[in-house]
């Protein structure tokens with residue numbers, strides 16, 4: 001039988017040792033919920049010795065180990081994983097080594113077990129019992145100019161791409177031996193000749209600061225930045241000889257070498273050559289063997305994975321999250337449903353091929369006052385993305401908070417007349433809300449949170465008579481926001497506003513108003529105005545069609561169903577050259593390419609597009625029956641020529657519908673928009689006025 005492999009939620013590496021001997025990789029602790037005792041328990045250390053059976057047994061006493069004298073491994077001590085309970089216990093296994101590092105990272109506070117369980121229980125299980133923190137897929141090591149996949153695609157974890165360091169035992173280092181050498185010698189380079197007389201120094205504002213202040217500033221800088229500051233300003237030159245500065249590289253949770261936590265407890269703390277120690281550990285030419293290097297490397301890797309979890313555990317719960325109940329004073333208007341969120345596992349009414357990315361666990365209401373108010377958002381980072389953790393609205397009449405509140409430095413606020421709230425943009429991803437933009441007029445306002453690499457929608461904007469927001473969160477972030485209208489409110493403003501530009505979720509941003517989306521020719525338009533079903537777009541013609549005169553080839557990769565536009569000039573932006581993204585690098589194999597050569601320089605222009613959508617006839621995926629997938633499209637030009645691009649035929653029975661879009665007089669075709677899921681599933685045409 002093949003082994004059942006689970007992945008440690010703390011480091012992302014497997015809990016499994018192929019050689020079946022005991023090692024850090026198969027020594028685990030369990031964090032489980034017992035449904036009869038209603039209690040979260042951290043087990044002692046167990047050994048994953050039956051990977052074929054997928055059995056996790058560990059002593060229930062936190063201080064015990066499987067190899068303690070007198071402990072007998074018993075099925076009574078088994079707990080269930082992956083959502084299933086065994087002995088009324090369901091939970092998560094994690095490496096004991098990673099648990100120790102988590103304890104060190106949060107020290108002197110204890111790890112809050114209830115919170116950690118709630119956070120892990122919020123994540124979706126991806127393949128191999130791996131919890132999906134939302135790490136982006138990794139670009140190939142040689143780098144790539146075009147991102148290879150959309151942020152809502154794939155669950156590959158860049159932390160697993162290269163295996164060797166991640167299998168090293170993070171504790172297989174004799175740290176005491178490293179630390180027992182207290183002093184050494186470092187060569188001190190002489191200052192460059194221009195450091196005190198160069199042109200930079202004369203305008204140097206830091207010269208007016210005392211040395212101690214410059215040292216204090218450097219404490220907050222990454223080491224490389226601090227050392228660069230030395231080259232830019234004489235005021236930082238002393239840093240190289242400042243033991244306080246080098247000590248700061250080890251002390252403090254976010255310092256470069258904080259993962260060498262033993263330093264903080266070592267008896268020689270405070271009486272050592274910190275600079276020498278720093279260079280010993282970071283010098284790539286030190287004479288340590290591969291074992292020590294691997295161990296240090298993996299220690300650092302796990303530490304960097306654990307630190308964001310510590311920040312998540314330190315979020316403060318708002319009262320209603322703590323009791324997990326809705327506010328009964330808010331009465332939602334019946335039948336009114338306007339919401340934006342990730343793909344929640346609990347939604348069954350949205351038909352989508354995308355996998356679930358989050359769970360809706362707690363519902364709260366955030367009343368919107370009819371007066372000036374301050375709206376604040378706390379943010380939290382998980383995986384490769386930053387999410388809104390919680391919101392607060394403070395006005396003369398109310399102070400209401402929902403979700404989770406983080407440290408002040410991760411909070412942003414805006415003030416507005418909440419009775420005139422009109423602009424309400426949401427940056428959203430598969431796993432929840434990334435950023436929010438509120439404004440009481442059409443004037444620009446800053447985003448609260450980080451909208452980068454998220455999809456954007458104005459679906460919640462331009463709604464009158466808002467009573468409250470219905471806010472759903474999981475164990476650490478907001479995953480969905482809905483509008484609650486006043487009970488007697490008119491809903492025609494929302495009903496008239498449901499068009500693709502306003503209500504769809506767009507990536508990387510919303511097409512500007514002067515680009516026509518020709519919605520009536522976009523087959524599945526209706527289903528893209530709700531749920532998380534991102535549309536992406538490309539403006540291959542450029543503003544006013546300026547690139548059309550250079551367009552000479554359109555190619556279609558039949559394997560990936562990605563379009564590429566080739567131009568005679570180099571200065572066409574990359575975004576205008578590609579439509580769609582493939583998770584794997586493109587091959588240059590022309591056998592897989594459909595190629596249409598177009599004479600843009602000679603005046604040939606695309607004038608019409610024919611789109612055929614196929615609908616699955618039989619029982620099957622509901623989205624394929626209701627909104628279908630692209631079957632083929634034809635590109636017509638003003639020279640009476642056309643070319644047909646087709647996906648690879650699949651053995652299924654389909655109904656096919658066809659629409660022909662012809663560019664109206666005075667307009668030019670300059671872009672496409674669409675959606676992809678294992679190929680292009682929907683295609684729309686963008687036009688604009690001919691200049």
Ligand SMILES: [Zn+2]
Pocket residue numbers: 008009010011012013094095098
């Ligand atoms: Zn681990």
